Amino acid sequence: MSEKKITVATAWLDGCSGCHMSFLDMDERLVDLAQKLDIVYSPLVDTKVLPEQVDVGILEGSISNDADLHHAQEFRKHCKLLISLGDCAVTGNVPAMRNPFKLEAVLDRAFRETVDLQPQIPTVGLPTLFRQVRPIHGCVEVDVYVPGCPPHADAIFYVLNELIEGRTPDPNLVTRFGA
Numbered sequence: 381m382s383e384k385k386i387t388v389a390t391a392w393l394d395g396c397s398g399c400h401m402s403f404l405d406m407d408e409r410l411v412d413l414a415q416k417l418d419i420v421y422s423p424l425v426d427t428k429v430l431p432e433q434v435d436v437g438i439l440e441g442s443i444s445n446d447a448d449l450h451h452a453q454e455f456r457k458h459c460k461l462l463i464s465l466g467d468c469a470v471t472g473n474v475p476a477m478r479n480p481f482k483l484e485a486v487l488d489r490a491f492r493e494t495v496d497l498q499p500q501i502p503t504v505g506l507p508t509l510f511r512q513v514r515p516i517h518g519c520v521e522v523d524v525y526v527p528g529c530p531p532h533a534d535a536i537f538y539v540l541n542e543l544i545e546g547r548t549p550d551p552n553l554v555t556r557f558g559a
């Protein structure tokens with residue numbers, strides 16, 4: 381991977397986008413990285429079609445509905461190496477806090493009990509929520525886990541740099557859960 385640019389795709393599933401904000405927090409290092417990698421699909425760029433073959437896929441957030449699952453499966457299918465980025469992706473974290481409750485109770489709480497104007501549960505044009513939120517590896521195989529909420533920009537830079545240099549990153553050296 382050291383001679384030619386690596387291709388990178390990113391997506392956020394059930395997450396807050398904070399992990400992607402941390403990615404942007406690499407600041408001026410992004411300019412250096414742009415010499416060594418191409419972001420070919422991401423909420424951060426205009427391209428909205430996942431290429432057939434991508435070197436590195438990065439997923440933020442957990443798998444909470446059928447659209448998340450489809451996205452994760454597509455990334456697994458098209459990305460040679462898949463990174464689970466952030467605590468929501470690695471453990472379920474915040475989205476999984478609903479897991480002890482029945483789905484009906486969660487929907488009632490969000491759309492009826494706490495709403496004054498036209499309380500109703502939306503049913504049209506939305507992904508189907510799963511009863512249980514799962515981390516990425518609960519549904520597809522993951523190659524590299526990068527914990528943190530969000531992982532620090534330094535940790536993301538370390539991981540990408542190791543991959544660019546053809547090495548296997550050990551994120552536990554630079555980040556931890558909740559970091």
Ligand code: SF4
Pocket residue numbers: 394395396397398399440441465466467468469473474528529530531
């Ligand atoms: S790990 Fe933290 S920052 Fe990242 S998506 Fe989850 S809540 Fe947001």
